[in-house]
Amino acid sequence: MSDDELVHERHGHVAVLRLNRPEARNALNPSLIHAIGDAVLRAEADSDIRAVVLTGTGERAFCGGMDLRSFSQGEGMQFDDAGKAFMRLMDGDVAVPFVGAANATAVAGGLELLLGCDVVVAAEGARFGLPEVQRGLIPGGGGTLLGARIPLALAMELVLTGDTIDAARALQIGLVNAVVPAGEVVASALGYAERIAANGPLAIRAARELVRLAAVDGGAVRSRLEHWRPVVFGSDDAREGATAFVEKRAPHWQGR
Numbered sequence: 001m002s003d004d005e006l007v008h009e010r011h012g013h014v015a016v017l018r019l020n021r022p023e024a025r026n027a028l029n030p031s032l033i034h035a036i037g038d039a040v041l042r043a044e045a046d047s048d049i050r051a052v053v054l055t056g057t058g059e060r061a062f063c064g065g066m067d068l069r070s071f072s073q074g075e076g077m078q079f080d081d082a083g084k085a086f087m088r089l090m091d092g093d094v095a096v097p098f099v100g101a102a103n104a105t106a107v108a109g110g111l112e113l114l115l116g117c118d119v120v121v122a123a124e125g126a127r128f129g130l131p132e133v134q135r136g137l138i139p140g141g142g143g144t145l146l147g148a149r150i151p152l153a154l155a156m157e158l159v160l161t162g163d164t165i166d167a168a169r170a171l172q173i174g175l176v177n178a179v180v181p182a183g184e185v186v187a188s189a190l191g192y193a194e195r196i197a198a199n200g201p202l203a204i205r206a207a208r209e210l211v212r213l214a215a216v217d218g219g220a221v222r223s224r225l226e227h228w229r230p231v232v233f234g235s236d237d238a239r240e241g242a243t244a245f246v247e248k249r250a251p252h253w254q255g256r
Helices: 030-045 067-071 082-088 111-117 142-148 152-161 167-172 182-197 201-216 218-233 237-245
Strands: 007-009 014-019 051-056 061-065 098-102 106-108 120-125 127-129 164-166 178-180
Touching: 007 098, 014 030, 030 051, 051 061, 051 182, 061 098, 061 111, 067 152, 082 111, 098 106, 098 111, 106 111, 111 127, 111 201, 111 237, 120 167, 120 201, 127 167, 142 152, 142 201, 164 167, 167 178, 178 182, 201 218, 201 237, 218 237
Parallel strands: 014 051, 051 098, 061 106, 098 120, 106 127, 120 178
Antiparallel strands: 007 014, 127 164
């Protein structure tokens, strides 16, 4: 299925979303933000979708951040359910794993979209940065949590200078998981997503939430672990995983 600005594909249990505004470096205007948020809501509501790959169209950019032209013309973001879902994605607070496929450069809100992803594959020629301070702004989404993803000193350097770094440096500091030739980015991201999707959906949801939370609030994670431990260990999926292991077969997950 395809919208004008967001292309949807499906590969088994993996959904692929592709930002499709190459003439504007896939910049985030209100309609694209709404489309991404709506896709998040649909993925969360569809138990058959177990992972999502997020990529961009073209060789110039994964996403150039906020479309300043549209916002300067008064086109504001709508904080309806889709708008809120988009912001949750930027904060990494969604119920389905996301794998970023940075086909090219990601800056500002484009990098924040990738920070909302759990695993990121980057093209060799991609660059990354948070240049908001150069425009008198601050990272308004997941960029504020950058210090939970990479060492604090490096996070401060990127945020306070607004400088960009190349893909090799991004890999070195742990900002991305892999760097591959541009033509292999989506295939590599799909590989990660399919390996994630092969695991127990309930366990993935719990583990994703707990690991992310532990990075920013070690105290809060304890109460969430108390919630998730009986839910996961007492689930049908846990029993199925053990039975499949004993019977030497692939498990049939129910997500409960």
